[in-house]
């Protein structure tokens with residue numbers, strides 16, 4: 001087990017500086033344009049692909065860093081550049097992780113390369129779990145997958161919503177109900193290959209923030225996929241469902257804990273994205289406060305402004321520490337006895353909202369215009385308290401973990 005450290009080693013510093021350079025030179029200058037266009041920034045994804053930032057290999061390398069700091073450092077730098085563009089770059093990873101977590105080696109080898117494409121023909125992928133009536137309440141999912149034994153095909157019907165890259169993805173990973181009696185334990189994940197009939201994009205959402213990231217409904221109308229598209233395979237699914245039925249009878253505790261551990265491990269990455277956005281806004285505000293003069297002196301000369309900056313920086317550093325702690329725990333298999341992963345996401349996302357709002361205040365009228373980036377950063381920051389579990393759901397998970405009670 002790696003010791004917990006806050007000191008990046010030389011290799012980590014090199015990766016951080018390289019990503020920071022890409023974020024500063026390529027992402028940040030393109031941010032305002034793609035926010036206005038509300039379109040996927042394909043040329044920036046292509047640029048990221050050319051330099052090696054848009055590939056499974058890169059993220060896998062960061063993930064397996066034994067200190068746990070590889071992913072949070074990468075996310076912080078990319079999202080420091082711009083949240084919408086960075087999500088367009090890392091969004092495919094959601095679907096890739098879905099395949100890595102549940103797929104066979106053959107499925108991983110077949111589908112993940114098709115999710116990313118190559119620098120001359122970049123592709124994206126989508127992970128489709130949320131539905132109009134199943135957001136926080138995943139157990140209410142209705143999208144149904146039924147096995148057609150005669151043809152060895154699965155038939156999927158339903159409507160997914162809020163899917164990042166939904167409808168424009170080359171490969172969609174779709175979560176569907178295979179055993180309605182088992183609630184969320186009766187779900188399975190399927191690959192929907194490129195150009196499969198029956199899959200269509202529904203409404204594309206016009207959003208408050210992260211507007212460079214495509215978010216849409218995905219309609220599945222009698223979508224037929226080969227048996228080989230069930231992630232993990234039929235035999236494993238049947239075994240898992242049989243175990244879930246047994247455990248449901250015995251109270252369901254072990255299954256619940258396994259699912260919780262997965263979220264605890266993935267949530268710090270969202271926390272790191274929030275830290276990146278918060279830091280970006282804080283830096284703009286600090287520079288501005290040092291140069292903007294009112295009453296014959298820089299506005300930072302006033303405690304009313306300087307103390308705000310002190311609070312902003314303190315909260316950002318505290319958020320990063322929580323994120324790094326949880327990331328270290330995840331890679332080293334430490335039990336999340338206080339839901340430390342959820343804690344890091346909760347604190348970092350709320351910090352990003354607060355700090356970006358304070359940055360607007362420090363920039364005064366300029367902060368409220370699109371001439372300066374902080375209003376965009378504030379709009380972007382709103383997403384962190386919503387996706388990968390809302391702040392209320394994080395508090396629920398933390399409270400349940402601490403109390404051992406089924407708090408509602």
Ligand SMILES: Cc1cc2nc3c(=O)[nH]c(=O)nc-3n(C[C@H](O)[C@H](O)[C@H](O)COP(=O)(O)OP(=O)(O)OC[C@H]3O[C@@H](n4cnc5c(N)ncnc54)[C@H](O)[C@@H]3O)c2cc1C
Pocket residue numbers: 094127128129130132134135136137161162163164165207210215383386387388389390391392393396408
């Ligand atoms: C831009 C964007 C991108 C997304 N990308 C994806 C994606 O790629 N794939 C995907 O599957 N999903 C994605 N999502 C969906 C996201 O995960 C959901 O929006 C989120 O889980 C919340 O679900 P909901 O929007 O239905 O809100 P609801 O669950 O309806 O919640 C509404 C409000 O009620 C509160 N609430 C609900 N239940 C409780 C409770 N028990 N106790 C206290 N408060 C509660 C919530 O905290 C929230 O404040 C994305 C969403 C957005 C906005």
